[in-house]
Amino acid sequence: MNAWQKLLQIARGRSPWVYCLNTGACNGCDIEIAASLTPRYDAEQLGVRREGSPKHADILVVSGPLTLRTRAALLDIYQQMPGPKAVVAIGSCPASGNVFAGSPTVLGPVDQFIPVDVYVAGCPPRPQAILQGIAQAARILAEGKQKKRVEVKA
């Protein structure tokens, strides 16, 4: 690994720009994500910037189980993010479907469709836990150990 790549790895860990996506969550996790960006928790200390365009983002923050109507949006947005990128799943829904599991309109956990690097447990998780998840994803990006997308259910 040469000096430029070393510098690049450090930069990837220090500058995680996030894009937040609700794939059918109850809005509980989204409120906690918003709280983690407020002055009290101040995610900018970690270099986090919330981006409005997925093309600027490094980390996709997903909340909610995947529903019939949000699948195309999730795959589209994931594909629009330039690599290297990581995915953080917030709360129980993207991990297991939670209380929505078994619903005819819910397709299932998010990790059946895109690779998830970090799971943050909770219903909803606390802002500290969300920040820890984003910091862990940034570390994964810095080490270059993010999961590659092998196969996607289209």
Add this chain to the structure above:
Amino acid sequence: MITSLFHSVAGDLAALLIWPGLVGGALLGWLYLWLMRKLTARLQGRQGPPFYQPFFDFIKLLGKETLLPAGISPVLFYGLPLASLVATLFALALVPAPGNPLRSFPGDLVVLLFLLEVPALCEVLAGFAARSPYGQVGAAREAMMSLAYNLPLLSALIALAAGAGSFSLSVMAAAPVSWVHLVAALAFCLSLPARLKSNPFSIPNAEQEVVAGAHTEFNGLPLALLELSHALELVVMVSLFAALFLSPLAGSPLAWVAYLLVCLALVVFVTVIGAATARFKLHQAFGFYWSWGAAAAILVLAVALIR
């Protein structure tokens, strides 16, 4: 003769690439950008990012994959950010900052004014070329805003040139301080927040309205170039102010200190205004510049021309 030519060309290259050009400009630009983010955070009761943040943001963007959006030619997608960066770099090399090795030439103010317009022009073209509705709205807003903020800015610079009796930046920088300078400084400060797309004039890049404006579709290397170009633009504007309004100190070691202090003061001024205000609507900002900005423009030209 050949050696003197070599020395002068080396001086020009140094002005472009080292000081006040690429290296010095980028370092200062990142410092100012960090200061703006940190000060905004502190004013909002947050801790804010560490000082290396803009540097690592830039490096990270350089190392990212670049996705070419559908419907845009790669020439425009890479060329417009590059043109914006190169034009800003040449503008920076022309600014008579202390220690600038560039030889000033008659009429370099005109070249500088043209180069200062290129980033805004590139931004407008980039927004329309990227075929995103957000980019197009951002580009249209940027075009409207450049018709507004340029009024006091150009008047201030033209008044300074008229006061000094020359279109050469080095002559203008050496002109003795007069009433023109005071009024021109006010007009310059009036246009500065809009020139830097800072609140309350952050209309072209309003993140709650048009995502990232003209930058929405840009990513990876082109986005890194656009961000660096913006950092350099910041340095050009504050350096130009410091260089043109500090003539009594020119040549002394104190000029360096005063230059940096004035630059930092301007950055703090723009940041505090930005943190303390909410965004104007486009017609409010336009109205502001064509009433108060126009008043400042008339005043500064009157002071310069009627003596």
